[in-house]
Amino acid sequence: MTAPLPPAQYRVPPYWMRAGGWVVLLSALAAAIYATIEVAQIGRLKDAALIALVTTNTLFIYRFGIHIAPRLGRLFAEFPVAGTDPQGAVDHLLGDRKTGLPACIYSGFIAFSVWQIDPWRDDAVLTLWLCLFLFMNNLIVGTVIVSIARFWQLVLRELGTLDLRILNLHRAPMIDLLRINSQIVMATALVTCLAILGLVLSDYAIDPIILVFSVSALAMVVATYAVPVLPLANLLAAKKAEELDRLERMIDARIRHLANEPPRDDLGREIDQLPSLDDLVEARDLVMKVRTLPPGGQISVSAAAIVTFLSFMPTLIDYTMRKLF
Known part of the structure; x- marks a missing residue:
């Protein structure tokens, strides 16, 4: 590379x-x-x-x-x-x-x-x-x-x-991928919005055609966002589940130790080598708060908000013009 x-x-x-x-x-x-x-x-x-x-x-x-x-x-x-x-x-x-x-x-x-x-x-x-x-x-x-x-x-x-790590999502290439995909989604939304708006304002008597085109264009916008992001979110969800499972096993081992119960045999390390129970619980809570969809947090949410606005803008303009004129 x-x-x-x-x-x-x-x-x-x-x-x-x-x-x-x-x-x-x-x-x-x-x-x-x-x-x-x-x-x-x-x-x-x-x-x-x-x-x-x-x-x-x-x-x-x-x-x-x-x-x-x-x-x-x-x-x-x-x-x-x-x-x-x-x-x-x-x-x-x-x-x-x-x-x-x-x-x-x-x-x-x-x-x-x-x-x-x-x-x-x-x-x-x-x-x-x-x-x-x-x-x-x-x-x-x-x-x-x-x-x-x-x-x-x-x-x-x-x-x-990719080497995905659930507690380090804001690193290359993750953040760059989400940022570029957001730009592509917003550009696609703008292009489809202008195309639909042009049809709406053209005064052709083709309302059913405009509806079909609008639905198809909106589907393209959704696909532009979903195709790269959903598989990434699924991978991150799997990583999150693995990390939670690992932490839960260590927490269980600590609790067993405090209760004088037999130790687990799937830790791969001695009990005294584990972090403290408080640290493990804190780490587990931190992992549980990590959002896997959208993976990029604010970047993806902002893109979705802008796309939603652009998708509905032609309809809003058409409605306003019909009311005014």
């Missing part, structure tokens, strides 16, 4: 910089063309919010990739397996050209679904350009979905190799 370098020493994969930059540029171009055609066709921008928010999402995802890549490198350097080549692990997540095909498939599915829904109701030109606009913007979304799946795979593989 290599020694962790400062985040700045781990580079953003060139593929993400180049391909992502082109996607952002082409997405903005598609947005401009679509908006121009829409104004020419109907004299106004009916879905200006959708155009603005979806384009903003694309730029945000691209910039978030640039932000998170060096931090992922530092995190991976602290893992036993990925630590042998942290930059290679980052490149596998954000710099692999093989993510292009599933990204195109995902984006094509979104565009085809919009074509089938036909939100413009038989205006083929506007529907076509809306599909092209959404296809371009969802390319980076599809890439990120693959990257998140690979991140899950890497983390789950590494969890079994």
Whole structure:
């Protein structure tokens, strides 16, 4: 395992910089063309919010990739397996050209679904350009979905190799993993929130579709939080149970000694080598107070609170606008 370098020493994969930059540029171009055609066709921008928010999402995802890549490198350097080549692990997540095909498939599915829904109701030109606009913007979304799946795979593989200690949770790589996962969760929540908000404000008559998309997007946010955190919490719970069992056996041995009962034969040490009964009880109480879910305490709770707010924000805005207008 290599020694962790400062985040700045781990580079953003060139593929993400180049391909992502082109996607952002082409997405903005598609947005401009679509908006121009829409104004020419109907004299106004009916879905200006959708155009603005979806384009903003694309730029945000691209910039978030640039932000998170060096931090992922530092995190991976602290893992036993990925630590042998942290930059290679980052490149596998954000710099692999093989993510292009599933990204195109995902984006094509979104565009085809919009074509089938036909939100413009038989205006083929506007529907076509809306599909092209959404296809371009969802390319980076599809890439990120693959990257998140690979991140899950890497983390789950590494969890079994970590030296987890129930009384020392605030140490590398635990705290860095939880912090980065919180950032990913919050970014996912923001992206889904803006996408749902764009649909809500677009004034399309597709309420059932918005509901299905909202539920699917919320499920993605929940999965982004749960997939890495729940297995980690289960491992910590097992470690906690082992530690409590060890302490309880020593406490029982001390009590047996005080009661002049036969000693236990599973301690592996003499009774006079054990800590005092008061120290053992204090240690047991300390272990019992350790929270295994969420493992990171305030970091995870803060992320969950922000995610909850972002998830409900489109509904709140839609409700407010219906009441006011």
